[in-house]
Amino acid sequence: MSTLKADTLVALDGTSPVTLTKQSAAKAWFRVFYSGGVPTERDSFNVASYTDTATGRTTVNYSNAMSNANYVVNGTNMSNNDVNILIGSITTTNHLFNNYDGGYTDTEFGGTVHGDLS
Amino acid sequence: MSILKADALQGKTAAGDIDVTSEGGAATMQLQQGLAKMWCLWNQEGSVSIRDSFNAASLTDNGTGKGQVNFSSAMGNSTYSYAGHHSDVGGGYVTTVINNTSYQAVNSATQFRVSMLNGDGYQDSKYCGYSVLGDLA
Numbered sequence A: 001m002s003t004l005k006a007d008t009l010v011a012l013d014g015t016s017p018v019t020l021t022k023q024s025a026a027k028a029w030f031r032v033f034y035s036g037g038v039p040t041e042r043d044s045f046n047v048a049s050y051t052d053t054a055t056g057r058t059t060v061n062y063s064n065a066m067s068n069a070n071y072v073v074n075g076t077n078m079s080n081n082d083v084n085i086l087i088g089s090i091t092t093t094n095h096l097f098n099n100y101d102g103g104y105t106d107t108e109f110g111g112t113v114h115g116d117l118s
Numbered sequence B: 001m002s003i004l005k006a007d008a009l010q011g012k013t014a015a016g017d018i019d020v021t022s023e024g025g026a027a028t029m030q031l032q033q034g035l036a037k038m039w040c041l042w043n044q045e046g047s048v049s050i051r052d053s054f055n056a057a058s059l060t061d062n063g064t065g066k067g068q069v070n071f072s073s074a075m076g077n078s079t080y081s082y083a084g085h086h087s088d089v090g091g092g093y094v095t096t097v098i099n100n101t102s103y104q105a106v107n108s109a110t111q112f113r114v115s116m117l118n119g120d121g122y123q124d125s126k127y128c129g130y131s132v133l134g135d136l137a
Helices: none
Strands: A008-010 A028-035 A038-045 A047-054 A057-062 A072-077 A084-088 A094-100 A109-114 B003-005 B019-021 B028-030 B038-043 B049-054 B056-061 B066-071 B081-087 B111-115 B127-133
Touching (some): A072 A084, A072 B081, A084 A109
Antiparallel strands (some): A028 A109, A084 A094
16 A cells, blocks of 8 residues: 655645545534533634624634635534524625524534635 | 645545545545535526536426436435535525425435425525535446
């Protein structure tokens, strides 16, 4: 077995992503819970911060921006209740993640982002 | 920092199998398994149209609230995983719920279906976003 060791993979032009990863890799993922009503990260990739927009409504801010707003956000609520996930206000730098159970509610959630980085 | 430049990556022993070491160093994982095989954001309302996508060739409108995405490159089977959301307005809020076992039971290696329900009735959504994880053919 051969093992190739490197810290970064890029295309031959020196800047573009390699074929395998440029479109299909997740560009961000996150898992968040609320501590005293404040969105608090358990773990993430490419997330710089969270804005507590309102009860049950958290803006997820990216470290590296997306190239457009036509990307996909998938999410899951991790409470024991029947909480709906409402995703909106999608921009190149963030999106609004809402947890809704007849009213907005602070419950743990997680999600992924697929699309094009800038 | 070292930079490896290449246009494509291929396993030496098996072309479709490249292992990577985990962030914590305790495990290895097949690189291909962690990559999304398709993602697509589309408009199901009116004349269905793809807003942006990867490995999505086209859409099929199977009626109000019944979407179908056709893959460019087929999956290896029909047992892949997919997840997504529906929204009526960009920046708005989901009013539809994903669920219809009989409709989605016809998912295959070349297509997957989602239903959009609002209460007891089907409803087209303007923003439908999904990603697929599983094995490509």
